[in-house]
Amino acid sequence: MLEIKDLHANINGKEILKGINLTVKSGEVHAIMGPNGSGKSTLSNVLVGHPAYEVTKGSVTFDGKDLLALSPEDRSHEGLFLSFQYPVEIPGVSMVNFMRAAVNEQRKYKGLPALTASEFLKLMRQKREIVELDSKLANRSVNEGFSGGEKKRNEIFQMAMLEPKLSILDETDSGLDIDALRIVAEGVNKLKTPETSCIVITHYQRLLDYIKPDIVHVLYKGRIVKTAGPELALELEEKGYDWIKKELGE
Ligand code: ADP
Ligand code: MG
Ligand code: MG
Secondary structure (H helix, E strand, O other), rough: OEEEEEEEEEEEOOEEEEEEEEOOOOOOOEEEOOOOOHHHHHHHHHHHOOEEEEEEEEEEEEEEEEEHOHHHHHHHOOOOEEEOOOOOOHHHHHHHHHHHHHHHHHHOOOOOOOOHHHHHHHHHHHHHOOOOHHHHHHHHHOOOOOOOOHHHHHHHHHHHHHOOOEEEEEOOOOOOHHHHHHHHHHHHHOOOOOOOOEEOOOOOHHHHHOOOOEEEEEEEEOOOEEOOOHHHHHHHHOOOOHHHHHHHOO
């Protein structure tokens, strides 16, 4: 599904990613944890093609394609989805219109006809139920005046609509109360299939009580310094990150 080899990336001329290697197979859930400032968001931004980041070395293959050669739009059309740490508001654009444009653009890319209005509304209703998103929110402007929990739920809804092959959730848990956290996690779990994968980026173990990772990585100073099973997340919760720094001889 995703193969990252020796990935180096800069922002403003400063090297942030210093040789990332990561392989995610179909059906797998990976967690990436690590102290603040390690490069977790940089990695997700580089993967979706944020223009502020410069890849200086390495390669990324996504479903057999050279991901780095694709435009950000085509990465999304190919089935990559990023849930942002800070979702943007789009005043004046209703969720319905926003999602209809997104879904139909993706269908066009795949050579499929646009959905009719009634087909689209049916799809929207189905997916809204998965994430328990209030129908009123669907008619409001994208994220405008949404609470933190509503924005996050809305993102999982967008994810449900686009049916990505690989979803990256970057600190989707920050600012969520426990009920919203549960609903978001349940949404992610319901959307999980043997053909789809997920990378959950989180500073805390909390979200991983609900979204069970198969593999846990620690990203530190732009490198993956440790990879293990789900027990690693519990160990980090208990002991923090200092023991990893000690292991690295710091
Ligand atoms: P994390 O998500 O793990 O907290 P980030 O990827 O956000 O880490 O940041 C990694 C490093 O990149 C930090 O040292 C941060 O200060 C730096 N950084 C992020 N954005 C910029 C930017 N626009 N200009 C310069 N440095 C940046
Ligand atoms: Mg951070
Ligand atoms: Mg971050």
